[in-house]
Amino acid sequence: MTAKVYLIGAGPGAADLITVRGARLLARAAVVLHDALVEPDMLELAPDARLIPVGKRCGKHSSAQHFINKQLVDAAKAQADGQIVVRLKGGDPMLFGRADEEMRALEAAGIDYDVVPGVTASLASAASLKRSLTLRGVARSVVLATRSRAADSDDIQRRADADSLVYYMGRDQAPEIALELIEAGRDPETPAVVVEACSTPRERSVTVSLQALADGALSDWFDKAQPCALLIGEAFRPRSTLAGQSAASDLDAALEHGPDVHAA
Template sequence: MSTPASGIESRDFEPGTVWLVGAGPGDPGLLTLHALRALEAADVILHDALVSPEILALARPAAQLEAVGKRAGRPSAAQLRINARLIVLARQGLRVVRLKGGDPMLFGRGGEEALALAAAGIAFRIVPGISAGVGGLASIALPATHRGVGRSIAFATGHATAEGDPDWPAMARAADTLVLYMARGRMAGIAAGLMAGGRAADEPVAFVSDATTPRQRVRITTLAEAGAVAAAIPPEAATLVVVGRVVALRDAIAPWLQTPPAGRLPVAAPVAAPIVAAVSGTA
């Protein structure tokens, strides 16, 4: 295999293996070099809905792209079907990338896919990515931790599961700063639970939508008003919620934050019309 444009050797991406790759929070400049190498070498890329077109354009022109994204309220690929597809492709002797927004092992179901691959005897590699819960905060000059203000942080999902909701009153006491994924649609109830657990009604809350992309938008409010603000955010906007006193620090930092040019790619890469397929099924 030839050396890709990044100048990094890709010969260790063997045929018949799967790489679980984190695409970062959205900005293609935040890809790791290992992630870029995987895109340049893959035969097939199964990607999430949140992976930007600019990142997909870094795939080698001959790569087949398959959309397997999960979006709330929309038809989605069932996880078991995705697991099976990875196994089938690897057994065909292909180099397979499972490309996920953020980090594959943080609310990315990477663990489920790794278990499925291991059970099938398929060799795989995990390529960490910058989590939206870290990169998204940094992109808006919001420190996740800060001495004397926020000394601990907890990541949680607001998505309802068969096991039930998180214990929000207990979560209120878990850490100084809470970063919530998939919480926008249920924010009124989450805020009530956090206040029942002792969080102040006037505690600052930040909503960060489409972090690190040209569509990024920030909304600052209080815990008491969080439900109303969340209801006004378009459902298609991928949104993080940050609860904690660190949010108040942003006003002093953000005016001096330099914003990188929107959509700038980390390397020059041809933009090819991909072969697009979709894995259908219910979530």
């Protein structure tokens, strides 16, 4: 008999953006293995838990994934039946969080687990910017991506064709990302927004053109100690500009299909 494990999404940073379910489970946890980017006040939601830092940080000493898997299994086996072990992961566990490797390890050890979703950085950044990732007449498709390795030409083209594109962990490769998209046909004047430390007191953002990003305009702006998301697309233009585009789209649709009529 072992403890049950919960892979919980911590959300983008702020402690009050974790789900109610996630907070309730943290309050009951005996052990919490947490990412490096989890905010300290988030860990205060687990007052009785033994806290084990296992996160990865670019360019810093990090726990190898196979060692995290072993720690998670060992923690579950060391607890009595009915207790809870939490693997607290930044954002949502199922997006760029290597959750599958941890779930495989738990399954191989015969340990019961559940996943509790969290607010991912792309959604939190859009909310903070007050810009929708999708917008009628402007953006109908969204791609969430990371550039941990060089992408092939087909992959780059697919990303360039997306209306809204969000890169996770793209700070160090931002100029290369922008140049690849321009070479694949993306308009150099497309807005590119960087949001750092979303939802925390340290949050800040800046908007430049894709060309400026490719030229290294933000090289001295980035804070390498903070997580960031890179959002690219027409949906991130000033709202006054977007309103004109959306209105034009509505007019075109009305001329083609007639006005929408809804029964009371």
